[in-house]
Amino acid sequence: MLPSQTVTLTVPRNWLDLYETIWKPECFAKWASGLSSSTLTQEGNSWKAKGPEGTVKIRFTPHNPFGVMDHWIDTGSGKEIYMPMRVIANEQGAEVVMVVYRQPLMSDEKFAQDVAWVKRDLEQLLHLLTH
Numbered sequence: 817m818l819p820s821q822t823v824t825l826t827v828p829r830n831w832l833d834l835y836e837t838i839w840k841p842e843c844f845a846k847w848a849s850g851l852s853s854s855t856l857t858q859e860g861n862s863w864k865a866k867g868p869e870g871t872v873k874i875r876f877t878p879h880n881p882f883g884v885m886d887h888w889i890d891t892g893s894g895k896e897i898y899m900p901m902r903v904i905a906n907e908q909g910a911e912v913v914m915v916v917y918r919q920p921l922m923s924d925e926k927f928a929q930d931v932a933w934v935k936r937d938l939e940q941l942l943h944l945l946t947h
Contacts (some may be wrong), residue, residue, distance in 0.1 A: 818916050818917040818918055818919065818920070819914070819917070819918040819927075820903060820916060820917045820918065821918075821927075821931050821933050822913060822915050822916075823901065823913070823914045823916060823934045823938060824875075824894055824911050824913050824938075825912040825938040825939070825941065825942055826906060826909060826910075826911055826913075827910045827911070827942060827945060828908075828909045828940050828946075829907055829909060829910055829945065830908065830909075830910065831883060831903050831904060831905040831910035831911075832883070833907070834874075834903050834910045834912070834945070835883045835885070835903040835910075838885070838903070838929050838941070838945075839885055839943070840879075840904075841858075841863050841874070841876045842856055842914075843890050844856070844874075844887075844929075845865070846939050846944055847937055847938075847940045847941040847944050848873055849868075849933070849936065849937055849940065850865075850867045850868060850872070850878050850933075850937075851865045851867065851872075856874075856875070859873070861875060862874060862890075863876065867891070869891060870891065870892060870918070871892065872889055872890060872891050872892070873889075873890040873892075874887055874888065874890070875888045875890075875896075878887060881937065882902075883903035883904055884901075884902055885901040885902065885903065886898070886899065886900050886901055887899050887901065897917070897919065898917065899914060899915070899916075900913075900914065900915040901913065901914045903913075912938060913933055914938065914939065916930055916931050916934050918930075936939060
């Protein structure tokens with residue numbers, strides 16, 4: 817089992833409205849900094865983009881009524897990185913929840929950097945939604 821850290825963002829918006837606004841893969845490029853410098857292009861069931869460390873392929877969970885936005889990132893190393901993501905109700909608002917898994921052989925410092933990166937991306941998502 818991989819160690820993990822959950823990162824959450826509270827959004828003052830109905831959860832279903834929020835999900836319907838952000839679930840499409842094209843929307844990720846507007847707030848996910850690993851994708852924001854490039855355009856996502858669809859290739860079959862995957863999407864391709866230029867990330868900070870080179871070309872990545874991403875698979876996304878299809879549209880669903882549950883707020884699930886899981887995605888799998890293939891950096892070309894041969895192993896996909898699973899990124900669970902959910903939009904869930906919080907009274908009249910919503911929570912965006914992402915789980916960051918510490919990958920095998922990853923240092924404490926690199927794991928902390930990955931968690932901080934996800935936090936910054938979710939803050940950018942909130943900025944996008946409120947401006």
